[in-house]
Amino acid sequence: MAKLSSRWSGGLPTAAAMALASFGSFHVGGRAVPLADLPVRHCRFTNAGTATTIDTNGLHWVEAMYAQYFVPQQRLTTEPLLLWHGGALTGACWESTPDGREGWLPFFVRQGWITLCCDAVERGRAGFPPVPQVFQEPPLHQPMNWAFERHRIGTGPGSWHPEPSQCQPIAGTRFPVAAYAQLAMQSVARWTQSDDAILRGYLALLEEAGPSHVLAHSQACQFAFQAAEARPDLVRSLVLVEPSGVGSAEGSLALRHIPLLLVWGDGTLTHTRWQTLRQTVDNYLVPLRQAGGHIDLLDLPALGVQGNSHLMMMDDNSSDIAGRIHAWLQSQLSGPQQRS
Amino acid sequence: MAKLSSRWSGGLPTAAAMALASFGSFHVGGRAVPLADLPVRHCRFTNAGTATTIDTNGLHWVEAMYAQYFVPQQRLTTEPLLLWHGGALTGACWESTPDGREGWLPFFVRQGWITLCCDAVERGRAGFPPVPQVFQEPPLHQPMNWAFERHRIGTGPGSWHPEPSQCQPIAGTRFPVAAYAQLAMQSVARWTQSDDAILRGYLALLEEAGPSHVLAHSQACQFAFQAAEARPDLVRSLVLVEPSGVGSAEGSLALRHIPLLLVWGDGTLTHTRWQTLRQTVDNYLVPLRQAGGHIDLLDLPALGVQGNSHLMMMDDNSSDIAGRIHAWLQSQLSGPQQRS
Numbered sequence: 001m002a003k004l005s006s007r008w009s010g011g012l013p014t015a016a017a018m019a020l021a022s023f024g025s026f027h028v029g030g031r032a033v034p035l036a037d038l039p040v041r042h043c044r045f046t047n048a049g050t051a052t053t054i055d056t057n058g059l060h061w062v063e064a065m066y067a068q069y070f071v072p073q074q075r076l077t078t079e080p081l082l083l084w085h086g087g088a089l090t091g092a093c094w095e096s097t098p099d100g101r102e103g104w105l106p107f108f109v110r111q112g113w114i115t116l117c118c119d120a121v122e123r124g125r126a127g128f129p130p131v132p133q134v135f136q137e138p139p140l141h142q143p144m145n146w147a148f149e150r151h152r153i154g155t156g157p158g159s160w161h162p163e164p165s166q167c168q169p170i171a172g173t174r175f176p177v178a179a180y181a182q183l184a185m186q187s188v189a190r191w192t193q194s195d196d197a198i199l200r201g202y203l204a205l206l207e208e209a210g211p212s213h214v215l216a217h218s219q220a221c222q223f224a225f226q227a228a229e230a231r232p233d234l235v236r237s238l239v240l241v242e243p244s245g246v247g248s249a250e251g252s253l254a255l256r257h258i259p260l261l262l263v264w265g266d267g268t269l270t271h272t273r274w275q276t277l278r279q280t281v282d283n284y285l286v287p288l289r290q291a292g293g294h295i296d297l298l299d300l301p302a303l304g305v306q307g308n309s310h311l312m313m314m315d316d317n318s319s320d321i322a323g324r325i326h327a328w329l330q331s332q333l334s335g336p337q338q339r340s
Numbered sequence: 341m342a343k344l345s346s347r348w349s350g351g352l353p354t355a356a357a358m359a360l361a362s363f364g365s366f367h368v369g370g371r372a373v374p375l376a377d378l379p380v381r382h383c384r385f386t387n388a389g390t391a392t393t394i395d396t397n398g399l400h401w402v403e404a405m406y407a408q409y410f411v412p413q414q415r416l417t418t419e420p421l422l423l424w425h426g427g428a429l430t431g432a433c434w435e436s437t438p439d440g441r442e443g444w445l446p447f448f449v450r451q452g453w454i455t456l457c458c459d460a461v462e463r464g465r466a467g468f469p470p471v472p473q474v475f476q477e478p479p480l481h482q483p484m485n486w487a488f489e490r491h492r493i494g495t496g497p498g499s500w501h502p503e504p505s506q507c508q509p510i511a512g513t514r515f516p517v518a519a520y521a522q523l524a525m526q527s528v529a530r531w532t533q534s535d536d537a538i539l540r541g542y543l544a545l546l547e548e549a550g551p552s553h554v555l556a557h558s559q560a561c562q563f564a565f566q567a568a569e570a571r572p573d574l575v576r577s578l579v580l581v582e583p584s585g586v587g588s589a590e591g592s593l594a595l596r597h598i599p600l601l602l603v604w605g606d607g608t609l610t611h612t613r614w615q616t617l618r619q620t621v622d623n624y625l626v627p628l629r630q631a632g633g634h635i636d637l638l639d640l641p642a643l644g645v646q647g648n649s650h651l652m653m654m655d656d657n658s659s660d661i662a663g664r665i666h667a668w669l670q671s672q673l674s675g676p677q678q679r680s
Contacts, residue, residue: 004366004368004548005420005549005550007409008362008409008420017359017360017361017413018360018361018362018363019357019358019359020358020360021358022348023446024435024436024443024446025432025436026347026436026440027432027522028344035483041477041480043477043532044532045532046532046535046585047535047536048562048585048586049585056480058484058485058486059484059502060481060482060483061521061524061525064525064526066432068432069347069348080345090465090467091465092365092367092406092408092465095363095364095365095408096364096365100364100366102362106364124464124465125432125459125526125528127464127525127527127528127529129481129529130478130480130481131481137381137383138470140381140394140396140470141396141400141470141471142400143375143396143397143398144372144398144399144400144401145398145399146398162372162399181401182367184401185367185370185401185404185467186367186404187401188467188468189468189470192383192385195386208343208344209344210343210349219386222386245386245388246388
C-alpha cells in the first residue's frame with residue numbers, strides 16, 4: 001500500500017473544496033452508576049511512574065454514545081443525516097475506504113447534508129465500562145478472517161490468508177482486497193449484551209438531534225428499526241444497508257409514515273447466511289407492506305451492479321452507491337424546513 | 341445545557357467557512373497475534389438472535405492506532421500537525437469544548453494546518469484487545485470526580501458533586517463547570533501496561549506521516565518526548581501542554597534540533613501534584629537546556645492569564661491559547677516545503 005501520507009501530501013482529490021460552517025462532536029445518553037466493590041489496585045499508571053494505590057470506586061458515567069457532526073456551509077436541509085455503523089465497527093467505517101478513497105461521510109457532507117457520524121454505546125470514542133456491573137459478559141474481539149469470510153468478500157470459511165495474494169476472494173468482488181488489513185485494523189471489540197443500552201443511546205441522540213434521516217448498516221439497522229418504532233416522529237427517512245436484524249414482531253406498522261430504502265449487495269439471495277437475514281427483514285416488513293408503507297428497494301445486482309460485498313461503503317463503487325442513496329434521500333425532502 | 345442540535349441548527353459560528361480539500365481516517369501500526377486458548381462461548385450476539393457457539397480463536401490484529409486527517413484547501417505547510425490526547429481521553433477532546441465551542445482541531449484546520457487527530461493505541465477508535473494475552477491487567481475506568489478534582493478544576497478531593505451547582509470549583513476557573521458532564525462522558529478506560537504499545541503506535545504513525553509537528557497533552561507528552569528521542573528526524577517541532585511524563589534520563593539531548601514549546605496553566609507551581617510533575621519536566625530538560633536546546637515557555641499565569649485548568653483546550657479562553665500556540669508553530673516554519 002502507498003504511504004498513508006500520500007492521502008494528504010499528494011494525490012489529493014481534484015474535486016472542489018468542501019466548505020464547512022463548522023464541525024465538532026459531543027457525547028449523549030448514558031447514566032451514572034455508583035460502583036463500590038471494584039478491586040483496589042496497587043500498580044503504576046506508566047512505565048516510569050511509581051506504584052500507587054488506585055481506587056476507582058465512585059460514581060461512573062456509562063453507556064453514553066459519541067457523535068461527530070459536520071455542518072456544510074450550504075445545507076440541503078436543517079434535518080441531519082445520522083450514520084450508524086455496523087457490528088465490530090465504529091464511525092471510522094464511513095470516513096475513508098480501506099484503500100484511501102473518500103468514504104460516505106465526506107460524500108454526504110459534500111452533498112450538503114449536516115452529517116452526524118456516530119460511535120454506538122461501547123464502541124470507539126463512546127468508551128466502554130470494563131466492569132461486570134454494567135455488561136456481565138466480557139466483550140468479543142473478532143479474528144482477522146471473520147469479516148473476509150462472513151461478509152461476502154471471500155468465498156467462505158478458509159478463504160482468508162494473512163498474505164493478500166493467497167486470499168480467495170469471490171470472483172468479481174468490488175471490495176479492495178489488497179487493502180483488507182485496514183478493515184481488520186478498524187475492527188473493534190463488542191459486547192453481546194449491550195443491545196438495550198445501544199438503543200437507549202440512539203434514542204437519546206434522536207431526542208437531542210430532533211427529526212433526522214438515519215442511514216444504518218448491518219447491526220445498526222436493528223437499532224434503526226427499533227428507534228423508529230419507538231419514536232417515529234423523530235425519523236424522517238430510513239436507509240437500511242444490508243440489515244442483519246429487525247425490530248419487534250408487528251412493530252414495522254409504526255413505520256408507516258417513514259419512507260424506507262432497503263439496500264442489498266450481491267449474493268444476498270443465494271449466500272446461506274445472507275439469504276436467511278434477508279428473509280428475516282422481508283418477514284418483518286410484511287405488516288408495513290400490507291398497510292401500504294413506503295418501502296423502496298435498491299437491489300444492486302437486480303440493477304446490473306454486481307460484486308458488492310456486505311461492506312459496500314468500502315467497495316470500489318462506493319461513491320456510485322452513495323450517489324444513488326443521496327438521490328433517494330433528496331427525493332424524500334419536502335416541506336418548509338428545506339434549504340436553510 | 342442547550343439542546344445539542346443548537347450546535348448545528350442555530351447559533352452557528354459566524355466565522356467564514358472552512359474550505360477543506362478532503363478529510364478521512366486510517367489505522368496504523370500494531371501487529372498480528374495468534375490466539376488459540378480463548379474460551380469458546382455459547383451465547384447470543386443480539387437480544388433477538390439464537391444462541392450460537394462463538395469461537396474467536398485465530399489471528400487478531402492488535403495495537404493499531406487511529407488518525408483522522410483534515411486537509412485544508414489552503415495549506416500552511418505540507419507537514420502535518422498531529423494532535424495527541426491525554427490519558428482517559430481520545431481525539432474527541434480536541435473537537436469541541438464541553439460547552440459546545442469549536443475545539444483546537446477545527447481551530448488549527450482553519451489556520452491551514454493539515455491536522456491529524458489521533459486516538460492512541462487501546463483508546464477510542466483505535467480499539468482494544470480484551471484478552472490478557474496482550475495486556476495482562478484489566479483496564480481502569482475513572483469515576484466522574486477524578487478529572488474535576490485532579491486537573492485543577494475543583495479545589496481538591498471532595499470538590500466534585502453530581503449537581504453542578506454544588507461543585508466547588510477553584511475560584512476564577514476557566515473550565516466550563518456547568519458542562520462538566522460532557523467531559524465525564526468522554527472519559528474512556530485505559531490500560532496501565534500499554535506504554536510500549538502506545539509508543540510503537542505513535543512511531544508507526546510518524547513513519548507513515550513523515551516529518552510532523554506534534555502537539556501533545558498530558559500523558560501523551562511522555563510519548564511525544566520518547567518518539568522525538570527515537571526519531572528526531574521525524575519531529576519538526578513539539579508543543580507540550582502540561583506534560584505528566586517525560587522521556588528517558590539524558591534522553592532530552594536527542595531533541596537539540598527540535599524547537600520545543602512548554603505550555604502551563606494556572607497553579608502548576610503551587611498545586612501539590614502539579615508542582616512535582618512540572619519539576620520532573622524541568623529536570624528532564626536540563627541536559628537539553630545545557631546543550632543550548634530551543635525551549636520556549638508559554639507560562640500562562642506569568643503572562644497574566646489566570647484560571648486555566650489542566651484541560652485548557654476546553655477552558656473558556658481555549659481559542660486564545662490555541663492562537664498563541666499557532667503563532668509559535670508558525671514561527672518555526674521555514675524552508676522550501678512551505679506554502680503548498
